[in-house]
Amino acid sequence: MKISEAALLIRNGQIIDGTGAPPIQDGAVLIENGRISYVGSAEGAPDQGPIETLDARGGTIMPGLVEAHFHPTYFNVEALEDLDIKFPVEYVTILATYNAKLALESGYTAARSGGSLFNVDHWLKKAIENDLIPGPRLVASGREICGIGGLMDWNPDYRKIGMEGLVLLVNGADEARAAVRKLVKDGVEWVKTYPTGDAASPDANDHHTLCMTFEEMYAVVETAHNHGLKVTGHCRATEGIKNALRAGYDALEHGTFMDDEALEMLLERDVPVVPALYFEMASVKNGPAIGMPQAVIDGHLETLEGGAESARRILKAGGRLGMGGDYGFAWNPHGDYAKELSFFVDYVGFTPLETLMCATKTGAEIMGRGDDLGTLETGKLADVLVVDGDVLANISLLQHRERFLAVIQGGEIKAGAYKYQPNDRECAYPLQER
Template sequence: MKLQSGITVVKNGQLVDGTGKAAVPNATVIVQDGRITYAGSAEAAPQTPPDARVIDAKGGTIMPGLVEAHFHATYFNIQELQDLDIKYPVEYVSMLTAVNAKLALECGYTAARSGGCLFNVDVWLKKAIEADLIAGPRLATSGREICSAGGLMDWNPEFRKIGMEGLVFIINGVEDARSAVRALVKDGIEWVKTYPTGDAASPDTNDHHTLCMNFDEMNAVVQTAHNHKLKVTGHCRATQGIKNALRAGYDCIEHGTFIDDEGLELLLKRDVPCVPALYFEKASILRGPEFGLPQSVIDGHQETLDGGTASALRILRAGGRIGLGGDYGFGWNPHGDYAREISFFVKDVGFTPLEAIMCATKTGAEIMGRSHEFGTVESGKLADLLIVDGDVLKDIALLEDRSRFIAVMQGGVIKAGQLTRTEHTWDNATKMG
C-alpha cells in the first residue's frame, strides 16, 4: 500500500489520539512521507515548509482510523445462515467482498481483522488491497472456520450430500482439528476462527449455553496453530466454553458473553482481548421480526445482549482489553453500520467516548498484532487517520455519519471523505503562508 509523499499538516481540530488520554484542543498533526512526525498542540508544533499540504479539520476531531475487530467481508447482508454456503458461487462472493471492503474504508475503518471468511477470499482480498488494486482496510485474515460436527455451523442436513468446505471445516476429533488447521496454514491465513459454543440463532440444538467443540479439539487447534505461528480465536458465549478457550491458549475471545469470576481471572492473567460484538444482538431484537426471526431466537438474543453487556463492562473495568466490531453482514445488521457498535458501547454499555474510541482503535490494532504501525496518533506511526467535522466526544454518533468525514487516510493518502469529492483533492486545501 503506497504512502503519501511529502509533508501534510492537519490542523484546527481537537486530537483524540486513541490512547484513552484526554483530547488535545487546537491540535496539529504533521505527516511526512506517510508517517506521523508530530501530534500535539498547535502551539508546540514545529514549523513546516510553506509548500506543505494543509487539511483544515474545521474545528472538528482528528483521530486514528477505526479498526473493525470482527469483520465478515464475505457476508453479503444475508437473510439466513444457509445463504452463506449454497446461494452464490465463489466468483460472485469475491465481487461482493470487494464492495464490502470499499464500504468499510468509506466508513472510516482503515484496518480490520477477519472473523471468518468464505472460500479463503480474505487472503486474496488483503493482497489486492495492499497492492492498491482495490480500496479497503488493512486486513488480518482468517479464511474458513472450524466447528465440530453437529455444532452451530454444521447446518446442512446429511441428505443434501454437500460439503461445507467453502465456509467451515466440520471436524470430528483431534486429528480432524489438526488437519483443518494445517489446511488453513497452506491457505496463508493469520487467525484460526473456531466455534467452541453455540448461539441464540440455534435455540433448539446449539443455543448460547451449548458447547460445540470439546477441550481436546480446541487444544489440538491451538497447538497446531501456534506451531505455525498462527493465532486462534473462537465464538465463545457459554461460560464453560470461554474457560475452555482460555485454558487451551486462545489468543482472543469473541463475545465472552457469559463470563464468570473464574473466566475473568483467566482472561486477565493472560491479558487476552475480548471482542463482544454486541450491536448485532440489539439489531436482532429490533429488526428480527421483520426478517422472520422466531420469537425463541429473539428471546435468546435478548439474554445474550444482557449477559454480553454486563460481561463487557466488567472486563473493561477490571483492566481487560475490549476490541470493537462484529457480525455485520446480516440483513438486519448490514455492512456500513459498523460504527453503531461504538455508539452502543457508549450509550448502552457505559463506556466513556474516550474508552470506546480506544477500544475501536488502539485495542483493535493490538489484536491485529500491528499496534506498532497504527491504532493511535503518535509520532512514528502510519498516518491512518480519520478527520471528522464535529466533536465526537460530545456526539459519538457522528462516527456513524460518513457525510461528516472530512478525510479517511491510509499512510497519509486520502482514500475517502469530503476531500475525495473534488477532482483534485488539494485544490481545496489551504497553503501555509
C-alpha cells in the same frame, strides 16, 4: 500499500490520540512519508519546508477506526443458505471488494477478519496491499473450524454438499490438527473456531452449549501456534470461554457469559475480547420485522444483557476489548459499523474515550499491529480520521460518512470531503499550500 510522499499538516481540531488520554484542544498532526512525525498542540507544530494543510474545521482528528470482527464475504444475509451456497465464489469475491471499499469509506482503515468464505479475505488482503482495490488494512482468517453437528454444520447429510466453502468440520483432535494445516496452506493469520453455540440455533446448539471438545480446541491451538498463527473463537457459553482460555486462545469473540473464574483467567493472560454486541441489539429490534422466531429473539436478548454485563466487568477490571462484529446480515448490514460505538456509550455505559480506545488502540493490538497502528503517535503509520464535529460530545457522528472530512491511510487521503465532492468528484475543500 501506497505511501504518500507529500507532507501534510492537519490542523484546527481537537486530537483524540486513541490511548484514552484527554483530548488535545487546537491540535495538529504532521504526516511525512506516510508516517506521523508530530502530534500535539498547533503552536508547537513544525513550520518548515513545503507542507500542505488540511483544515479540520474545529472538528476531531483521531486514529482510523479498526473493525476487529469483519466478515467481508457476508452480504445481506437473511438465511443460512446465504452464508455458504447462495452465490458462487466469483460473485462472493466481488461482494467482498464492495464491502472492503465501504468499510474504508466508513472510517475503518484497518480490520481483522472474523471468517470468510472460500479464503477470499486472504486474497482480498493482497489486492488491498497492492493498491488494486480500496479497503482497510486486513488480517485474514479464511475458513472457520467447528465440531461436526455444531453451530456451523447446518447442511443435512442427504444433500451431500458439505460445508467446506465456509467451515472445516472436525471430529476429534486429529481432524482439528488437519483442519489447521489446511488453513496454514491457505495463508491465514488467525484461526477462527466455534467452541460454543449461539442464540440463532435454539434447538440443538444454543448459546449455552458447546460445539467443540477441549481436546479439539487444544489441538487447534498447538498446531496453529506451531505455525505462527493465532487462534480465536466464538465463545458464548461460560464453559466454552474457560476451555478457550485453558487451551491457550489468543482472543475471544463475544465472551458473553463470563463468571468470576473466567474473568480471572482472562485477566491473568491478558486475552482481548471482541463482544460484537450491537448485532444482538439489532436482532432484538429488527427480528420481528423479518420473521425471526421468538425463541431466537429471546436468546439474543439474553445474550445482549449477559454480554453487556461481561463487557462492563472486563473493562472495569482492566481487560481489553475490541469493537466490531457480525455486520453483513440483512438486519445488521455492512456500513453500520459505527453503530456499535454509539451502542457501547448509550447502552453499555462506556465513556466515548473508552469506546474509541477500544475501537482504535485495542483493535490494532488484536490485529497484531499495535506498534504501527491504532493511535496518533510519532513514528506510527498515518492512518487518520478527520471528522467535522466533536465526536466526544456526539459519538454518533461516526455513523455519518458525510461528516468525514478525510479518511487517511498511510498519509494518503482515501475518502471524505477533502477527497471528492459526492456529485461532481471535484475537491470539496482544496488543500492549501502553507
